[in-house]
Amino acid sequence: MAKESFDKEIQFLRMLVLTSGAYSRQQFADRLGISVHTFDKTLRKLKEIVNSMYQQLPEEQGKEFAEMIRFNYYDSTDPMLLFLFRAKSLKESESHRFSLVLAALHEKPLTAMELLDVCCNDPASNSTLFPDEKTIRSDLKYLEEVGVIKRVPGPRPSRYRIQNELVQALSEDELLDLYDFVDVMANTQVPSVQGYLLRDGLKKNVARSYADPEASKQAMEPFLYKYHYHSRILDEAHLFTLLAAIRNRRKVSFIYFSPKSDKSYASKNTNPLFERETEGSTHTTLPVKVIYDHQYGRWYLLSHSREGIRKYRLEGMTQIGEEGEPISEAFYQERLRTLEAQIQYSWLIDTGQPVTVRVRFFNPGDTGPNFIRERVLLQGQWGQIVEEEEESFIYEILVNGITEIRPWLRSFGSSCEILAPNQLRREMIAEWKEIAAYYASI
Known part of the structure; x- marks a missing residue:
């Protein structure tokens, strides 16, 4: 089917959410790398997509585009950036x-x-x-x-x-149970877009089984979600292009804007009278693995280039397309083995030198469940508890570098003390001193 490219709209929506309307039209256009005219045209296009989604509703229930961007838990139980994946991806x-x-x-x-x-x-x-x-x-x-x-x-x-045997064979209560299950899983598991689309289909079937629309609404909304990682949903537009390239063992080319770049998109130079230099850099690489960071809601591409292993954040990739002929299975498997060997001890995607991190965790003072220990066992990956005492326990893990594990350790606050390596201990001491200085005047 004829699919549209939503690169510009994806970056547009990402910035609109992150800035919460704080930018003027000119600032917004400059940050994206487009003209004010293109900004206005893109906004009109997005409004048309939203209107096409809600045109079947009564006027008083219709949603304005601005309302989809309000940071209110009860105004956006649906993931607001999902409509790019719906009907407008077809002619x-x-x-x-x-x-x-x-x-x-x-x-x-x-x-x-x-x-x-x-x-x-x-x-x-x-x-x-x-x-x-x-x-x-x-x-x-x-x-x-x-x-x-x-x-x-x-x-x-x-x-x-x-x-449609699935929904036809279920009773009303079974259909509602299935909807509740999909609703929870779509908001908590990866990837998410297909789950949301399945949820929408089930919602329509559940609504048909109720004569009273208000009763169906109450039955289908026992939970209210506010999903904070919009990038995860947006980046799935690129995810399946990359997974197809991995499956076909083909290289991809794209324009990349690093997280430190002043711009996140650049308009295509289709008119030579207005041609200008693109801020992003063009890359051609062989995708090997896609990794998701649960902590920050980010997707990463790990690939092989002439320089070796390369890492990209999907939120900075635009105009992605497959390129060239498929490479041999043997060549691809060799690159996959090389990559997996390098990230064997990565907390996420770090390929630095392995270092042993040794941490003392302090048990909670009350006699209730030891939630500190439970969390360490749940999230601590391949690390192990090597010593246990009444008041604390010691956890060890071998990881590539200390950068990626540090936010996790920091999230334990005073329940965690870094014992080794000394560099990580010094860095954590400096961070906590900086935080303490913020409160010194109060």
Whole structure:
């Protein structure tokens, strides 16, 4: 299917959320690397996408674009940046054709030629855009691949039907239990976008089983979420392009804006009269592994280039595309083994020299559950508790460098004392002194 590139819109939304409207139009455009005219045009496009999502609602329930960006737990139970993954990733003609095909298959199984007749006989369709048999068969193949429809066993020509046995076979209570489970998992597991889309589909089916819309709303909202890692959802637009390149063993090329860059996007130079130098740098590399950082909600690409192992944050990657012929399986496996050997002791993606970190954790003073110990065992990866006393225990882990583990250790506050290495101990002492100085005047 024809997919749009949402690079600009992704960076636009990321900045809009992070700045909470603090930038003027000119500042916003400068930070992105686009003109004010492009800023206005992009904002209009996003408003159109939002309006297309909520056009079926009564006017008083419609959502304005600005309301989707308010930092209020009860105003945005849905993940607000998800709409880029919905219907607007297809051309308008494709969306209309899919609607006709699915509506027809909902009534009874049909062949490709019967579906072609349905599309061509639709009075709302433009006669100049009537599909041909090849287009219909391509649509059916796509819908079958994504699990929306299913072939009916029998002789040729093949007949297709809607694949909705799951929701049809469940009782009202079972459907609601499934919705609650998907709702929780979509907000807590990785990756998230498919879970949100599944949740939306289940929500519509649950709503149909209730005569009173208010009752269905109350039944479906026992939990209210405010998801803080918008980048995780946005970066999934790039994630599947990279996973496909890894699966196909092909290099990718992209324009990269590092976290320290003054800009996060640059408009494409399609008009030579307004051509200007791109701020981002162009990279071509062989993707080997994608890693997710739970602590900060970030995706990382680890790849192989002539310089060796390279690391990129997905939020800085734009205009990604596969390039060249697939490399050999043997070459790729060798690069994968090399990478895994280098990150064997990485807390996340650090490829520095291994160092043993030794930490004393202090048990809580009360007689309740030892939540400090439980958290260390849960989050401490391959580290081990090597000594235990009544008041404390000592934890050891071999990690590549001390940079990535430091935020985790710091989060324990006074319940944690660094014993080794000395460099990490000195750095933590300096950090806590700096924090204490902030409160010295109070």
